[in-house]
Structure formats: C-alpha cells, structure tokens
Amino acid sequence: MQLKRVVVTGLGALTPLGNNLETYWSNLLKGVSGAGPITRFDPEKFKTKFACEVKDYDPLNYFDRKEVRKMDLFTQYAMISSEEAIKDSGLDLEKLNREKAGVIWGSGIGGLRTFQEEVSSFSQGDGTPRFNPFFIPKMIADISAGMISIKYGFHGPNFVTVSACASATNAMIDAMTYIKLGKANVMITGGSEASVVEAGMGGFNAMKALSERNDSPETASRPFDKDRDGFVLGEGSGALILEEYEHAKARGAKIYAEVVGGGMSADAHHITAPHPEGLGAHNVMVNALEDAQMKPEEIDYINVHGTSTPLGDVSEVIAIERVFGEHAYNLNISSTKSMTGHLLGAAGAIEAIASVMAIKEQVVPPTINHFTDDERFDPRLNFTFNKAQKREVNAALSNTFGFGGHNTSVVFRKID
Template structure:
C-alpha cells in the first residue's frame, strides 16, 4: 500500500555567524555576506588557521534560563535556542497533542560537547592540588544531551535520539524525523542539529588533517567552493531547527506551512576515513534514492544546496555525482554552496542549509556562492552555479546534500506546499 502521509514544515529556527534568528540569517545569505573573521575564543598564535565563523553578539539569556546555561554545553545551548525560535514560530506546545508521546525530538550533532570535554580535561590535568571534575561534566559532553534537554523543555515524550553521521548528522536527523512521521510513529518532531566546534582541539585536529583553509590574511574570502584556488573549509558553528508535522495534524490546528519534505536517503561511500569517493558514487546513489522516493527527476529540482565545503577533492566529487544525474540536461537546476558564507557547521550544516532551501522555496530567491571567482576547469560546462549574487527564480523543489567523514551521505528533498 502506498503511504500517502504528508510531512510538512511548520516552524523554523536558525543560529549562525550570519545571524541569531532565521530572518537575519536569510537576509545576510541573500546579500552574500561572509560570517568569517579572526577567532576570539582562544589564543590562535600557534595555530595554522586563526579564523572561523563564530556567532556574533549572541545572548543565550534571551531564550534560555540560568539553569539551561549552567548545565549545558554550548552545542546544547545552541540547540535549545533554535528549538525555542522554531516552536514559537510554529505556535506549538505539548497541549496541542493528543498525547505527549505524539511529540518527539531527533537532533543531530557531530562533536557534541567537545568544548566541555576539552575544558574539563585541561582543568583536571592542570590542578596539582585536588583534581576534580565538574558534576555536570558527563551530561554536558554527551552527544545525545541536546536531544534529551529539548524534549524535557517541551514535554515531548515520544521518539528521542541523536543520529551521529559526522557532517551529515542533521540531514540524517531530518530524514529520520520525516520517516517516523510517515510511519505514524509521531505527529510532531523537533529536528535539526547543533555543533560548537570552534575549540582548540577541533581546530588543531582539522589543521592536522590539512582540511582547513589557511587564508589568515583575508578570512572573508577563504571559503570559496568550486573555485580553482580553494584550499580547505572554514570552521563554523551554530544550529538550526525545523518543526516537522503530519499534515492533517497541522491542518487541524491551523498551522502555517512553509513547505514539505518529500524524499530523503542515506548511503555510504565505503571508501576512505575522510575523503569522499572520487567519482561521487555514494553521493550519486544518495540523491537518486531520495529523488525516487519523492517521485521526481533531477530535472524537476530547481535548486540544489551543495555540500561543497571548499576542499579540493570534495567539491569535485559532488559535482561529478550531480553531473551524472543530470545526464547533460542542465537547463533548470541551479546550484549554490552557502558554506561560503556560514562556514562549515559540521553536524549542524544540513539543518542551516535546510532553512535556506525552505526560504528559497518561499521567497523565490537562490542564495549565492560567494568568493568563487574562477570555476575549477574540471567542472563540466553547463553546470549552473550561482556565484557572487543571489538569483531570483521560482523554486518549487530544493535538494540539500550533506556528506560526512566515514563516508556518510545524506540528501533531503523539500517541496513547495500546494
């Protein structure tokens, strides 16, 4: 029997270096602004990369109480913050559910409480008198804690867990939320992801992998997906949340609807610890499976938000996968890489990029890929990458890609609600 359950989007929340809410993120993305700047969280003198995309003027007390802040790592605080915006936007609370078990949370992250772990270990090793750990050490650094705390905040007692697929984590979370609602296991799920990876350990570790850009002299132009001179990604931080809801439930309560999720898929490259498959085999099949579930062809996709992190090999493998799907027909679909502005939010990347896909559908605007001056000559002719300035275009269908270390691929398809 064909499952006709529709899964719609009724609330949005966003936090990145471009802004502390959905509207400011979207406005700055449309204008092609960069969130990159010199790092301020720690002394970067000994680091090869000394910049990133930190949050700006973020005040957690606007949405979080003192205990939320005291007991939570930054990645959980970010998650709580965007969940609050999304729930307010959706006009939703647990009293609108027939049962609290109809509401769930599926929340992605890559590193969880990396900052807490780093801080506590430094203090333990550096204390010669009586080495001790903070009593909140364990709950603060656990990767599932944001999901748990969000559910506690809103009284959602249904499905609750955290998929961890590196930089594909929040797309994995969105896919799982979509599926659980389709299967009748929930009516509403708060989904998305958060990461706070601008720490000494993360920056040093990614530098050791030679994955980060080292354009310290001009951070704002460092992230340049598809450009022939790209030299690595720019670390970002933040979070984004989407309220996914079963359509009849949303209709009954008179919710506004931003769009719907119509397809999603995950695959594995089964190739390398950190590198993507050189021919994009896993990415190709991931997009293909998602399109098949949505009942769409790639020619019906108006906008593709590429994973494109600005690494020499990763960008090209994704383009190869996209080109193979297009089979020479490039007329309709436009591509952009918003990491050129937000930096790479790791496990939260798919969530913030989902917001941009949904807003592109609602506003008819495709945000640009900034800093891309000279396209890599290996990119096939006809591939339409939006560079420098936003493109006004009717967007009915948007596809978002995320790929993670370990060979994890996740694609989600969003569609105009009609």
Template structure:
C-alpha cells in the same frame, strides 16, 4: 504513507540568531568569517572561523539550563525554542507522547571536555571533575534537554553521521511521521566546534583554509584557489509535522519534506569517492521517493565545503545524475556560513526551504575563477542571488566515514 509538512524554523549561526536575519545576510552575500576570538589560534596553521555573534542564551534559556549545558546544547535549545514559537504549536494542549525530538550532533561537548581535562591535568590529577562534566559532554543531551524544556515525551534520540548528521536526523524524523509513529518532531542539528582541539585537529589534517589574512574570502567553493573549509558553529531546527495534523489546525506550512535518502561511499575515512558514485545514488533515491524527476529539480544546495577534492567529487555526482539539466541551479552557502559540521545540514535545509518560499536561489560567494576541472553544463549561482521560480529543492550533506545524506523539499 503520511505526508510531512515543515511548519516551524529556527536558527542561531554565524550569519544571524534568527531565520530572517540569516536569510537577509545570505541574500546580501555576507561572510561570517573572521579571526577566532574565543582563544588564541596562533599555535595552529588556521586562525579563522565563522563564529556566532551576539549570542544571548537568556532570551530562551533559564540560568540553570545555561549552567548545566555545553554551548552545542544551548544552541540546540535556542533554535528549537524559535522553531516551536514559529510553528504556532501550543504543546501543552497536545498529547506529549505525540511529539518527539530527533537531533543531530557530530562532536558534542568539545569545550566541556577540553576545559575539564585541562583543569584536571593542571591540578596534578587530583582536582575534582564537575558533576556536570558527563551530562554537558554527551551528544544526546541536546535532544534530551529539548524534550525536558518543552515536555515532549515522544521518540527522542540523537543521530551521529559526521557532517551528514543533521540530514540524517531530518530523514529519521520524516520516516517516523510517515509511518504514523509521531505527529510532530523537532529535528535539526547543533555544533560548537570552535575550540583549540577542534581547530588544532582539523588544522593538523590540513583540511581547513589558511587564508588567515583575508578571512572573509577564505571559504570559496569551486574557485580554482580554494584551500580548505572554514569552521562554523550554531544550530538549525525544523518542525516536522503530520500533514493532516498541520492542515487541521490551520498551520502555516513552509514546504513539504518529500524525500530523503542515505548511502555510503565505502571508499576512504575522510575523502569522498572521486566519481561521486555514492552521493549520486543518495540524490537519486531521495528524488525517486519524492516522485520528482532529476529534470524537475530547481535548486540544489550543495555540501561543497571549499576543499580541493570534495567540491569536484560532488559536482561529478551532480553531473552523473542530472546530466546537464538546464532547469537545475546549484550553489554552496558554506561560502558565507562556513562549515557547521553536524549542524550544516540543518541550516542548509532552512535555506533550501526559503529558496522555495521566496523564489530566490542563494549565491556562492568568493568565486573569482571557477576551477577548470568542473564538469561542463552545471549551472552554478555565483556571487549574487538568482531570482527563479523554485518549486523543488534539495540539500546535500556528506560526512567523514563516507556518509551521504540528501533531503528533498517541495512547494506546499
């Protein structure tokens, strides 16, 4: 099996429209949350979200690309352009069939769908749909447009596994390169879910925080008073490259993607298994593939979304597998970014990689009082970053439907 290197990173998210800004804001414990500005959220229980700020798609996209694409695709193109630029690859000098795109999207063009259907209904069912309605809407358009923009003709498709989606994309890209079916793959995920239907739907489920008067502290994983997640948006892109190919061209290598695995809870449509059985197995399998013992893992970026049930279920899984490992430290960066749904795993993979390159573990902010039901012996980084040598890091992503996906990175 071939080895897989990470040679480029790119992002647009509530804490920054490039990796360096994102990392700086993470280290400073900044919250990306505020009152929704894109529409009037007052009809719903939840009025807050983590919106992208100051997004200027013109930096990487031309006018036609912007006109023809939903925001989730614009985020994908923007972050992919950054990651390719960061990698130093000159794709025009490479065989285009050696370079693929595997991209994760959970919901797709929700804004496009809502606007088009609303216009049709308001027009008494006689108004004309835009010819770009379907191309802007469908979830695979992000991977398709990345390939078109950069002339990448290798493997190309979109993964959908709810909030585990981006990790699924990374796992698939990892395996295609290991099997020798691609030399380079642009992988990651994007989401643009801050729309009336998305906020309204999750709000109706009572899945989101209603701490509307104090948005910055609303996302509070592990805190005894947590009351739901805060919606986020954006994208993260990673360049996965055949290790030998990267070495031969003298590439900058951030880390090695060493293991990845998925399992299913087979338990409930929206709730994780309370004992974390499936989550623990996904982590175990990913570590085994990487050849890393549980006692050797340095950092785990948890999926923890700040929901009463989900956070404890995941920590039960951690307790089941790691059994109080003194070496392991965990944190939940969704306390700052909010929950980016299908893009969450991508930006959290970037943070796991940065923890290795910078020997710094990001904190979980907004923790005032730890939930007393948290299993004993788990080291949680709370309220300020931890300086620690990080040679190995894992990132978890779990989704509605019982999808569990874990990826493991190792120092180059």
C-alpha cells in the same frame, strides 16, 4: 500501508550570519560572509586564525546562570533555535498530544569545549579525579535532544544522530520517517555544533582540512573556485518543525514546504576523503529522488555540500552530472557554506532551512567568493556565483556528506 505526508511548519536559526531566521536568510541573500578572526580563544599559534563564529551571543540573554552551568554551548544553541522554530510553527502546546511529539537532533561532535576543559583541568592537577558533576551530561551529544524534550514535555521518539557532518540531515530523515509511519505527529529536528575551540581548530588543522587564508578570512570559503584551499569552521544551530500534513492542516498551520524524500548511502572508501568518482554522492541523490518518487528533471535547486575542499567539490559535481544529465544545466546549484562556513553536524539543518526558504521566497542564495574558474567544472553549470538569483523553485534537494563516507540528501517540494 498508506504513508503520511510530512510538512515543515516552523523554522529556527542561530548562525554566523544571524541569531534568528530572519537575519540569517536576509544575509544569505545579500551574500554576507560570516568569517572573521577567532574570538573564542587566542589563535596566534594556530595555522588557521579565523572561523565563522556566532556573533553577539550572550547566554544570559536566553538562560539563567544556573541553566548555563549545566549546558555546553552546542546544547544552548539547540535550545535557542528550537524555541524559535516552535514559536514560528504556532503550535498550541496545551492542546498538543505530546505522546505523539518527539525530538530527533543531530550533532557530529557534541560538547567538545566541555570535554576539553574538564580533561585539561584534570591533566594539570595532581591526578585526583575532581570532575564537574555536569561533565558527562554536558558533553554527550544526545543531551541536546533530551533537554529539548524536557523543556516541551515531548514524550515521543527522542535521540540524536551522530554521522559527522551528515548528522542533522540524518536526524531530519529519521524524523520524517517516524511521521510517515504514523509513529509521531510532530517532530523537532535539526542540529547544533560548537567546535570553534582549540581542540576543534587544532584537530582540523592537523588534517589539513581547513583554509589557511588568514589574510582574507571573509573570502576563504570559496566553493568551486580554482584556488579553494579548505573549509572554514563554523558553529551554530538550525531547527525545523516537521508535522504530519493533516495534523498541520487541521490546525490551520503555516506550511513552508513538504518533505518528500530522503536518501542515505556510504562511500565505503576512506575515513575522510570522498569517493573520487562521487559514487556515494551519486547513490544518495538517486535514493532521495526514488524515496520522493520524483524524476531528476523535477528538481530546480540543489544546496550542495560544497565545502570548498579541492577533492570534495569535484566529486560532488561529478555525481550531480551523472544523476541529472542534461538537466544539470537547468539547475541552480549553490553552496551556502561560502557564507556560513561549515557547521559540521549542524550544516544539514541550516542548509535545509536555506532550501525551504528558497522554495518559499522563489530565490536561490548565492555561492560567494568566486574569483577564478576551475577548468574541471563545466561552464554550463550554474553555481549561482556571487549573487542571489530569482527563479521558480518548486523542488529543492539538499546534500550533506560526512567523514567516514556518510552521505545524506533530503528533498523538499512546494506544497500542493
């Protein structure tokens, strides 16, 4: 069977760095931090009092009041970034075969705020079960894909992947695979998350996963820095339109890049900690390269998982050195989480967008907030510290790893 080629024809972003693709990408290149004091709730009694929130967001700028009542914030974000990506793709929905168009989305947690509010309201009552009729459909993670497909009338594959912080990349790999196999021509894919709520912050604080650098939120996410102390929680959404190459070419579509491969693996080690030798991270990059039928030396840029945790950053670098050997020193490596924070189930989507834009614009966004070298990292490695770097980027690999030992990698290449 001859597999189809898959390309990216549309992008949409709603992030802590900007509420559209153009602003997001511009601020990535400028090295802007999206971190600041939490405004979603009073964080006074929390160990961490800051996050990377979406800013200047009013749902009534996008939806009417009736729609807002039916959607958790993570679904709102999904709808907005998907709409931008559809518009960016130039798809003529009237001419599109919607039986061959689908939605595969990712979210690690889903409607956490909705769950928190409804359960809290119940627990403070007299035990009478007075729940909002929209409670379940607002909360469940799969509603995001369902709502997107309803809006556009897409009748093809439709579901949500849930694999913690690897969710969006799993969704992209699945979407790519359906197109490769000829089961779809067009897929909306990506991920969204809205976990900057009391339950989210309190839970991650209890795990000691978050930075507690409350005196300097904008410098708290510092991947690969010696003094990193945890990740910064972020929120938002990223959407990509994946399309079968001949389908895109026939309609004269703008093509950002080709999606040439995806890899998946499991650490099978610990519920939250990465494998200390980067076993799963090594395997997933090897799997992605094999799927792409590419050699390690053909990769120019890696957008790493790079969460700014003491253990995670080390294990990922060990894996990169094993996979790429001497070529590791020719790579540009960067963690855009240093600017966006960690968007959990949406991380893979906005980082894939950064990888695609690096190919389009031939520039690598930086890893900001580097102050002190960590002696555990080879100084010959180029982490693109503090300033974007112009370079030839013909192929980029994006890594996303999640609690439970889930590992995903996706490879993009400049279109021939």
